[in-house]
Amino acid sequence: MRVFGKTTIDFLAYRKIFYFISAALITAGIVSLVIKGLHFGIDFLGGTELVVEFTREVEIGEVRSAMDKAGFGDAEIKTFGSERDILIRTVKQGVGTTIGDQIRGGVATHFKDNPFTVIKEDKIGPKIGAELQRDAYLAVFFSLVAICLYVAFRFKFIYGVGALIALFHDVLITIGMVSIFDGLTPNLNLEISQNMIAAFLTLVGLSVNDTVVIFDRIRENQKIFRSMGLIELINKSLNETLSRTIITSGTIFMVLVVLFVFGGEVNSGFSFALVVGIITGTYSSIYIASATVVEWNERKARKKLA
Amino acid sequence: MRKYRFRIIVVAASVLLSIWFLLPTYQDYELSSQKKALTGADSIQFVEQHEKEIREFRKKRIKLGLDLQGGMRVVLEVNVVSLIEKLAKNKDDAFAAIIKEVRQQVARSDESPVVLFRSECERRGVRLSRYYLNLRDTDDDVFRFLEDEAKKAVDRGMQIVRNRVDQYGVSEPSIQKLGGTRIIVELPGVSNEREVQDLVGKTALLEFRLLKEPEVAARVMEGIDKYLAAKDSTNTPKDTSDITPEVEKTPEQFAKEHPFFAIAGFTQQGVASVVEENKDKVRRLLDRPDIQRLIPSDMEFLWSAKGQLGQDGKKYFTLYPAKKTAELEGGVITNARATIDPNYNQPIVTMEMNTEGSREWSRITGANINKRIAIVLDQSVFSAPVVRSKITGGHSQIEGMENLEEGKLLEIVLKAGALPAPVDIIEQRSVGPSLGEDSIRKGLLSAGLATLLTILFMVIYYHTGGVVADFAVVFCMLFILGVLAYFGGTLTLPGIAGIILTLAIAVDANVLIYERIREEQETGKTLRAAIDEGYSKAFSAILDSNVTTFITGLILFQFGSGPVQGFALTLIIGVAASMFSAIYITRIFFDIMTDKKQSLVNFG
Numbered sequence: 001m002r003v004f005g006k007t008t009i010d011f012l013a014y015r016k017i018f019y020f021i022s023a024a025l026i027t028a029g030i031v032s033l034v035i036k037g038l039h040f041g042i043d044f045l046g047g048t049e050l051v052v053e054f055t056r057e058v059e060i061g062e063v064r065s066a067m068d069k070a071g072f073g074d075a076e077i078k079t080f081g082s083e084r085d086i087l088i089r090t091v092k093q094g095v096g097t098t099i100g101d102q103i104r105g106g107v108a109t110h111f112k113d114n115p116f117t118v119i120k121e122d123k124i125g126p127k128i129g130a131e132l133q134r135d136a137y138l139a140v141f142f143s144l145v146a147i148c149l150y151v152a153f154r155f156k157f158i159y160g161v162g163a164l165i166a167l168f169h170d171v172l173i174t175i176g177m178v179s180i181f182d183g184l185t186p187n188l189n190l191e192i193s194q195n196m197i198a199a200f201l202t203l204v205g206l207s208v209n210d211t212v213v214i215f216d217r218i219r220e221n222q223k224i225f226r227s228m229g230l231i232e233l234i235n236k237s238l239n240e241t242l243s244r245t246i247i248t249s250g251t252i253f254m255v256l257v258v259l260f261v262f263g264g265e266v267n268s269g270f271s272f273a274l275v276v277g278i279i280t281g282t283y284s285s286i287y288i289a290s291a292t293v294v295e296w297n298e299r300k301a302r303k304k305l306a
Numbered sequence: 307m308r309k310y311r312f313r314i315i316v317v318a319a320s321v322l323l324s325i326w327f328l329l330p331t332y333q334d335y336e337l338s339s340q341k342k343a344l345t346g347a348d349s350i351q352f353v354e355q356h357e358k359e360i361r362e363f364r365k366k367r368i369k370l371g372l373d374l375q376g377g378m379r380v381v382l383e384v385n386v387v388s389l390i391e392k393l394a395k396n397k398d399d400a401f402a403a404i405i406k407e408v409r410q411q412v413a414r415s416d417e418s419p420v421v422l423f424r425s426e427c428e429r430r431g432v433r434l435s436r437y438y439l440n441l442r443d444t445d446d447d448v449f450r451f452l453e454d455e456a457k458k459a460v461d462r463g464m465q466i467v468r469n470r471v472d473q474y475g476v477s478e479p480s481i482q483k484l485g486g487t488r489i490i491v492e493l494p495g496v497s498n499e500r501e502v503q504d505l506v507g508k509t510a511l512l513e514f515r516l517l518k519e520p521e522v523a524a525r526v527m528e529g530i531d532k533y534l535a536a537k538d539s540t541n542t543p544k545d546t547s548d549i550t551p552e553v554e555k556t557p558e559q560f561a562k563e564h565p566f567f568a569i570a571g572f573t574q575q576g577v578a579s580v581v582e583e584n585k586d587k588v589r590r591l592l593d594r595p596d597i598q599r600l601i602p603s604d605m606e607f608l609w610s611a612k613g614q615l616g617q618d619g620k621k622y623f624t625l626y627p628a629k630k631t632a633e634l635e636g637g638v639i640t641n642a643r644a645t646i647d648p649n650y651n652q653p654i655v656t657m658e659m660n661t662e663g664s665r666e667w668s669r670i671t672g673a674n675i676n677k678r679i680a681i682v683l684d685q686s687v688f689s690a691p692v693v694r695s696k697i698t699g700g701h702s703q704i705e706g707m708e709n710l711e712e713g714k715l716l717e718i719v720l721k722a723g724a725l726p727a728p729v730d731i732i733e734q735r736s737v738g739p740s741l742g743e744d745s746i747r748k749g750l751l752s753a754g755l756a757t758l759l760t761i762l763f764m765v766i767y768y769h770t771g772g773v774v775a776d777f778a779v780v781f782c783m784l785f786i787l788g789v790l791a792y793f794g795g796t797l798t799l800p801g802i803a804g805i806i807l808t809l810a811i812a813v814d815a816n817v818l819i820y821e822r823i824r825e826e827q828e829t830g831k832t833l834r835a836a837i838d839e840g841y842s843k844a845f846s847a848i849l850d851s852n853v854t855t856f857i858t859g860l861i862l863f864q865f866g867s868g869p870v871q872g873f874a875l876t877l878i879i880g881v882a883a884s885m886f887s888a889i890y891i892t893r894i895f896f897d898i899m900t901d902k903k904q905s906l907v908n909f910g
Contacts, residue, residue, distance in 0.1 A: 125731075264749070
């Protein structure tokens with residue numbers, strides 16, 4: 001079976017259009033980041049979070065009024081997977097588990113005839129939150145640098161730069177999408193947690209994986225077709241690797257969709273970010289990473305002429 | 307076949323090794339599902355019968371993260387500022403102001419509190435020796451002293467928590483030091499936060515308790531033994547003409563007639579010695595209300611905190627018959643130190659008490675010469691020295707430690723009474739067992755489904771090539787789990803996600819190779835040549851792309867925590883395993899097939 005036979009698509013001819021699309025997506029993301037912002041989870045904000053499982057379904061509004069009475073008017077309340085499971089979160093800090101106990105007490109007095117169990121409880125002190133945040137930034141930063149260095153070492157320097165720009169592009173678009181899509185439907189919970197950071201790093205890995213395969217082919221073709229122009233060469237390489245790109249990305253996409261649908265509440269934000277990431281990652285290998293190399297070369301050529 | 311022999315052996319060995327590593331995980335699963343089917347007394351009996359196997363398999367199985375099996379994780383931080391405050395002498399208003407300032411700085415800064423304290427003192431032109439050690443000491447001396455005390459406080463905090471967790475009987479607890487001042491406690495299966503409050507919130511209680519006289523202890527234990535034997539014989543009719551002499555009794559007979567002494571050996575010193583595997587059994591026995599009635603109301607059995615190796619290489623715990631009320635509490639201790647006695651070259655621990663304590667101590671020791679006084683921290687006995695003489699002046703010396711290590715432990719314990727380590731809970735996470743089970747189900751469902759879809763797709767798209775790649779995927783999964791079991795790794799929900807992703811990466815390697823082979827075939831090469839070219843040309847792309855994934859995995863492992871580390875771990879293992887199976891193993895299949903039956907090989 002073949003999805004694509006031999007193709008001769010002139011990918012790079014359309015690159016200006018795609019620059020525009022990328023810029024539009026990134027702008028939309030940044031606008032959303034500025035207006036709506038990101039939804040930081042308890043890992044980074046600190047505070048107390050409980051997931052309460054009731055025996056029967058409850059109204060969110062009821063839980064909210066219970067929390068208002070208990071003195072947690074600022075608490076965030078939403079469903080966690082099903083209508084019986086309610087997540088209650090406050091950024092208030094207290095000694096030991098006092099906040100958790102107060103929340104529990106508030107729920108117990110309001111829902112006397114609907115017994116509940118607490119299936120998850122997290123309490124994060126303010127210092128830990130700040131530290132986790134710093135570690136997350138460091139992790140993303142170091143992996144970007146390490147990957148850039150590796151690619152620059154294995155290929156030419158400008159390829160490393162291309163890969164790095166592509167990675168920034170993917171991360172930016174995905175963060176933007178996470179900001180836009182968070183809370184659009186009640187079951188889509190896209191808060192920035194440790195799992196989400198893991199998703200971003202995986203995205204970085206997968207995206208560069210795709211880029212490297214294309215660069216590898218360019219490197220190989222450069223040795224064979226020494227006199228071929230760079231654009232033609234890259235186009236040829238892109239066409240040759242196209243069917244692999246589609247199949248691999250398609251497989252990963254399929255796996256991620258399964259994870260998103262069946263993987264449970266904990267994995268849903270993770271797989272959402274990766275679904276977006278695998279799409280931009282595949283696309284950016286062509287129109288950002290490879291295109292950067294082309295633009296760089298053309299600028300150099302223009303300079304030489306001038 | 308001969309020329310493939312070596313490669314086949316390598317693969318077979320890897321597969322067998324993986325299965326071998328995974329066997330305990332499977333056996334553990336079998337045992338626990340058998341146990342689940344039983345209830346109440348049956349299940350306790352089952353546990354007793356299989357105690358050893360359960361322990362054995364538990365140790366070697368793949369551990370489940372707290373997010374999968376439910377449990378609690380607590381991060382404690384020793385409050386070094388409080389410690390500095392407590393240690394100070396001649397506190398004045400200036401000191402209070404410094405402490406207040408440092409406390410605010412600590413909340414914002416990553417710098418060690420001791421360093422912050424020193425610089426704050428220097429900023430205000432206050433010499434550290436004004437509050438610590440002697441006036442002649444330099445700032446550096448005091449600084450080193452405070453650093454040392456802070457370090458010891460963490461050790462003390464860890465010892466206190468470990469001691470309580472051990473008593474609690476949590477299976478597979480994990481207690482680790484993190485950085486300079488933190489302690490991570492992970493308790494699988496515990497989800498009640500009130501229990502944790504008990505575990506870490508309470509101040510440590512150090513007591514000196516008299517042991518009961520050996521005769522009294524012997525009488526009580528005999529009573530228990532007889533009661534149990536009598537109760538046993540009502541169930542199973544016993545041969546009344548018991549003429550076999552004691553010495554010739556088989557262990558079975560002895561166990562029948564002396565059910566208690568068979569598992570708790572009575573020694574001359576008036577204590578009982580219990581082998582590790584029977585500890586829980588004896589503990590449960592002593593907790594029974596009918597047995598409790600046989601123990602005098604002023605007496606209580608306490609366990610030794612640590613086991614000792616017996617001559618048979620097994621670990622033995624000591625059961626001490628102690629008085630229920632303490633003679634003295636540890637708050638009176640002002641200092642303790644483990645050293646080597648220069649005269650006898652033996653490890654000793656010296657202990658100082660305050661005036662009030664010294665007075666009491668001399669009365670207690672004077673009245674109980676040649677009796678044993680147990681040093682008890684939170685209901686565990688750390689040492690039970692014999693009183694040699696009346697101790698006046700509050701200066702005591704404890705001997706009889708096996709080595710300096712044991713002495714150091716006792717020093718930590720004694721100081722826990724003198725200077726309880728002030729700890730704060732800075733992070734606490736708990737996952738209920740039902741959520742954990744739900745997560746496992748969803749994780750396995752999605753992993754299974756993803757695998758199935760991928761396998762189907764590969765066969766449809768690449769025909770025999772796909773079948774071979776699918777074999778590689780299965781091997782890859784086996785290797786990941788095997789390596790995880792070997793390193794005692796922990797499987798978390800993100801970890802399962804990592805395995806699923808690895809699956810995709812493993813498939814990608816084969817896609818790269820097969821696409822290359824197809825290309826080569828199109829240029830008119832023979833099958834064999836196309837396979838050769840395909841593998842060698844695809845290799846550099848596979849290597850480069852895997853290395854980058856590997857790098858992100860390593861960084862994630864370094865900076866992530868808990869479940870996220872689980873993800874990084876499976877990703878790292880997965881990258882290595884997938885390269886081995888997708889390149890090395892599949893090649894053997896194709897080489898053999900092209901040799902034997904070329905018509906079989908088909909890349910779709």
